[in-house]
Amino acid sequence: MLELFLSQILNGVVIGFVYALIALGFSLVFGVANIINFAQGALLMLGAFLTFTMVRLGAPIAVAIPIAIVITTATGMLIERLALRPLQNAPYIAPLLSTLAIAIIFDAAAEMIWSAEIQAFPSPLSKYVVFVGSAYLTGVDFLIIAVSLGVMAGLMLFLSRSWMGKALRATAQDPEAATQMGINVPLMRQFSFGLAGALGALAGVLIGMYYMSVFPQMGIPYGLKGFAAALLGGLSSIPGAIVGGILLGIFESLASGYVGEGWRDVIAFSVLLAVLIVRPHGLFGNKSLDALGGASGATGGIPTTSVVASMAGATGRTKQRVLEAPLLVLLAVIALFALLPVLSGSNYLLQVGTQAAIYAVLAVSLTLLTGSAGVISIGHAAFFGVGAYAAALAGRNWGIPAEAAFLLAGIAAAVFAAVLYWPTIRLSGHTVGLATLAIGQIVYLVCLNWVDVTRGPMGIPGVQRPSLLLGIDMKSLTAQYWQALVVLAIAVIIAFAMLNSPIGRTWRAIREDRLAAHASGVPVSRYLVLVFLVSGFLAGLAGAQFAFLQNFVSPESFMIDTSIVLISMIVLGGLGNITGALIGGVLLAMLPEVLREFAEYRMVAYGAILLLLLRFRPQGLAGTR
């Protein structure tokens, strides 16, 4: 018993040093550029895979690692230059989503280059073993500790002694004063991204050696863990990062030892959430996390918490141009689409059409939450998933007829959304994105690991479609298509009624300036819970429709990829705009079908679309509202 405990603690400490390295990269960028860099994990993955490739091509690992670090450093600096610097005066959601887009592009590109499989990573030192009682440490463990301590000591010296280091710190403290002292602040920001890239690459290599494997999707989980460690440590000091990393390592090691390996990440992300909510300044921190984020905060003149204010790109005009179709027009278009089965008997078209309708419902659901109420939701797939599982389980385990399962799915997702997102009410700026991403990951991992209920990765087959509705046999694909359109029409009607009511106006006021909303007497929490409920309900309906269409539910449909596709959809259409959400939802849902031969590039395409939109048309196709 004690042996297990001891060995888990040892494991935790070792991996904790790696987390500390990632955490330092985060802290550096957060301090200097005031942004939560979601691409940090992608750089980590890149460093690991570059090393992996060079070794496979025959390079000695000791040569491969430095080269990988140099390339990753350059990549980090390039990301800053291409994806962030142009967005300096954009609202704070833009740089955040920009790093997210980069992360997803890297992730998807890596899957294409190296396949989605786990790859064996060279780890020559792991054969040396030292026993500590019945626990043991390998050569890799010693390497990790030595390298991490060495790097941190070096970084500390660099920051306190060298001119560059001092300039970095000055920029972090007060960019304006730094500019006046002749420090090239944009260069410092770029430099911090480079440093973060180097730290990330190093961490990636060490993780590869530690687990003797690497996989293309490792960026997001390790990025999140690095951030959890940074947050635990208070985001500002190197010793803080070490302590935060080690604490996190120990937590999750104990969790994997006593609860099961599958729960390791659930615990890590829960720690992240808990710290965000309970102690956003970290255990020892003094650095405030409530910065709006973005290189220069929100906008110049007007104080605002808006995610869309300058996305409208309409300064100077008295009213920006927005394309918003009246409700009846939208319903008429949906009715036109209902004619499709009459015109063509193609099952393929019906399948695609149903998918598109489901995505359109999800986009409408997300645009209420993120577009109108300004709550950046990077975990929206969670509520889609809750709806799908609720519908599947209702029929299979509880014998509830599929017709009622629809309603149940909506309600379950609404309740989950309200409960899970409740803690985000207290958060501000980028941290909302971080928290919702973590929540999305937790829900996905729970679906994956709670095998008793969800059957884990095997999924739930044989989901029964509703049988009979108004005398129509609902089992056919045609009927499913119509059913999806009805769900879409309901979603549009609800969203329309909400947005054009005082409730919708209040959501937008909260988005635009939360403090002013409070001061105007708006009970902000109440209206945020309302938007969680409505948005969750619609996502749940979409989930149920998805389960019925596929006759099957499994966790992989509700991964972060889905959440990011949804964000791309609503940014493409124009945030907070229902017409836009429908356009964006349908267009991006059709994209992989239209470009069939490029279907495997779809995540890269989604990421690229998001990135380009943020840069060149942040108001989207139809305009933000």
Add this chain to the structure above:
Amino acid sequence: MSTSITRARPEALIIDKVTRRFGGVVAANALDFTVPQGEFLAVVGPNGAGKSTLLQMISGVIRPQEGEIRLGGRRIDRLHTEAINALGISRTFQTSRVFPMLTIRESIMVGTQVGLIGGGRTPRRYGPVTELISALLRLPGYRARVAAAEARAEEVMKMFGDRLWPRQNDQAFSLSYANRRRLEIARALVQDPDILLLDEPAAGMNPSETDELTDIIAELRRIRPGMTIVMVEHKLQVVRQLAERCIVMAQGTVIVDDTPAGALEDPRVIEAYLGTRRSAAAFGKVNADG
């Protein structure tokens, strides 16, 4: 020592030995005074005197570290900003906080929301779920209340002549600096507050705009004499014309509490303004404006 000029009116607001520090700076140092109901109180003082901090504390944006703030006998300094507003205290911000993407009309309607659903001063009418259902189904009772609020918003917009009313569908980000201030004042006024807190309402306005605003506030005094107003203002002309009482703050304390005429001629006030180089500049601004 301060000369209080309280009359036989019930006390609306009691500031009871309220202290607030920011690091080493004492922004409010045991502030202690009362504001009778219906009084027009002006607060002046050099930059950094703690005037805005006082309003922030009354409205619950910042919490005092020591002391109490009471509204009609009820302690409010531990309440949330929105709860304080619901009790009848409305405010504007020194850095006008408008809702950039909302139109003028929408922004003012946001001010009516708390009255619509009730709570605080008025009985609670709509819980979250009842409001959701009412809005979704557009139930007549809810719609009638919204219509009444719209009517009130129109009334308030028209108070500002042709400044807001013709632009009611313009988005707030497109407004001039002066119009943003008017919009904020309108958003507060539509709530028909018992206490109105104004933080430099005339800042950034030219002399004729300042006169126009002064007239609007004077008119407001005429139609709502019961409304207590606390106004921070650097333009002493505005203070002279509107206020009944004037508190002069410096370095977190009240140094003079008198009629506007008395306070502004007090030698201690001149000294406070000239105390620092930064303040001297402010005094120059005051003279130029006033």
